[in-house]
Amino acid sequence: MKRLFVPLAAASLAAAALAIPAQAAPHWVKDPLTPQPKDAYGAASFWLDANGAALKKATQYTWDAKDVDKIVRKGGTTPDDGKPGATAPATTSSGGKTKNVNLPRTIGKVFFVDKSGKHNFCSATSIQSRHRNLVVTAGHCVFESGQDVFAKWVFVPGYYQGKAPYGIYVGAYAFTHYDLDVYDDYDGDYAFVAVHNGFALAGEKEVTAKEYHAWAGDKWVKPREITREEFTKCQLNLGECWSEGKDTQPELAGPDHPEAVLEKVEVSPETYKKAKVGRAQGAKYGEPVTESVTEAQWKAYKGPGTKAKDKAGNYTITRYYVQRWVKPGTARKYFEGRFIIGLAKDTGRLGDVVGGQGFAWNQPMGQQTMVFGYPAAPHPDGDKPFTGVTPKYCYGKTGTKTIQANSFRVETHQVLKCSMTPGADGGPWLIKWNNAKRTGYVNGVTSVFYDNDGNDRVDHISSAYFDSETADVYNKANYAETKKVVGPNGELLQ
Structure with a gap:
């Protein structure tokens, strides 16, 4: 990917602004996802309806685990695209802590629907921005084959076992590198997505x-x-x-008719004696039934059966039945x-609810890096240690040089030893990780998976190197304004 230095003009620690030389062609591309609130409402409802059934149905982004690549060349170059820069993370009041690594509330899943109608997911994180509305993920988790954007694109921060604890955030606009959008070049495999205010169903x-x-x-x-x-x-x-x-009356039918039901019809003793035994229409329906009744019932009975009274004053009625096969009537x-x-509620701006990780570019390689994601796919050998319903992480130093691989025109990726499988793609690479605050600086996103030692197990992952061009894309996304989807009473805003 062609590199062009873009000098940094730091506007503030919270949001860096970049000045582009007049002769430089822009590296960024902006694509609409779901910019209108009425459409965003439908996208959010699609994923949340039926207790999140569509969320649970989604599988990791389409990827053949048997086709994981090998790193072609290590020890490439150390990128030198200018002065390092960074935007500080934004925090909110922290929740409870877990035993080892405090999983940040900023990480979550992005969900989308491809052209075939399949429900897919990738990993992502909230990132600090001027309007507190920005998500960063892999570009291939926004663009289908580097061309059209996916449908019904949403971000669910804090996703855990089918739940959306902080609401669902619908993508409004996607910003990515020109080379990914035009050439499907994975050296630019990242995307910054401006999302609308959060949305939750409220009964x-x-x-x-x-x-x-x-x-x-x-x-x-x-x-x-x-x-x-x-x-x-x-x-x-x-x-x-x-x-x-x-309203229709029952119709006589043969006993073999698929809708026929059996009824019993009371008849006189003479008719009963003449009836045959079997399943035919008008055949006997069991033996005569003699029942003891009160005197009042005995006197009131006007049916075709026989009445009797013995010397002790006991009253009986004997009833006789034949079969009637009918197709039932209707009412x-x-x-x-x-x-x-349907009621809904506005859960606020993404960054106000879960905070946002910092952003860093032109950083030295070989740094300690924390990577989060939701791995789900099996390893090439078929082993499936991950479910995709809970977040996982890897921690270690990235390589000191960029790598090349045959996959997707990869020429200048940074690499990390990690066994997470697809589903984790799009997950953030965080340097300067603060375990107490659960924050760091996004310095990459998971892009490609590798089986480098040939044992049919994923053992390395790589990310595009975040340089001045990445900062340029981020800066454009940083100024994108988005909207509320629902009003104070749960009404859809136009």
Whole structure:
């Protein structure tokens, strides 16, 4: 990838601004994801509906684990693209601590849908920015084959076992390097995505028809079955009611008809005696049944059976039955509509909720680096030690020189020994990691996986080297403004 030094003009510690020489062509590309709140509302609802069923359905970004590459050449160059620069992390009040590494709330998963309709995920992190709305991940987790952006792109910080504890953040605009967008060059395999305010579902509420039709958010009509009398009253009051089906009488059918059911019909003793035994229409239905009854029941009985009274004053009725095979009739059903609106709440700007990692570029190589991600794919040998539902990490020094590999035109990647598998791609590479604060400086994102010793196990990962061109892309994303998706009452904002 062609390098061009872009001098740094530090505007503040929280957000670095870059000055581009007049003769320099821009290295960045901006692509819309879901810029309009009404579309963002639909994207968020898609992933959150049915208790996050779509989130749980997603699998790691498509990658054939058997095709992991080897590093072609180590000991390449030490990049020298200018003066090192950094933007400090932004923190919020910390939550509880875990035993070893305090997992940062900034890390999470990005979810998206590809052209085939498959639900995919990668890893990512919130990163400090002027508007506290920026996510950094791998470019291939935003762009499908380096071309069109994926659909329904969202970020879920703190993702853990199918939960979105801090809400879901819909991507508005993606910023990446020109070479990735145009040439699918993985030396620029990173993307900064500006996201809308967070969004969470907050249940549902039954409302009046007037409130329902005025509601701009998610809404639906739930049917409730009512009686014929209630239906008539509803119609007179011009309510939302309807009927389905029609009233039909049972029809005689053969015993082998797929819808036939057996009924018993009471007949006279003479008819019963003439009936045959078997499954045919009109055949005997069991033996005659004699039952003891009260005097009142005995006197009231007007059926075809026989009545008897013995000397002790006991009353009995003997009933005779034959079979009737019928196709059941149907009854018209009546329904009233209940107007339901789906409630949602604004969870705020991403950086205000979970904080944002710092950002660093043109840094010396060979630094201690913490890498987080959600690995899910098996190793090339088929072993599957990771599930993708919980975050994992690697820690160590990156190589002191850049590497080359055949994969995706990789020529100047930094490398780290790590056994995380795909699903972790897009996860942040953090230098100057502070375990107490759970913060560091993003100096790369996982891009490519390698089986370097040929034992069919992933043993190294690599990232694009973050240089002045990366800082240029970040600077453009840093100024992107996004919006609230829902208002204070849960209504969709236009």
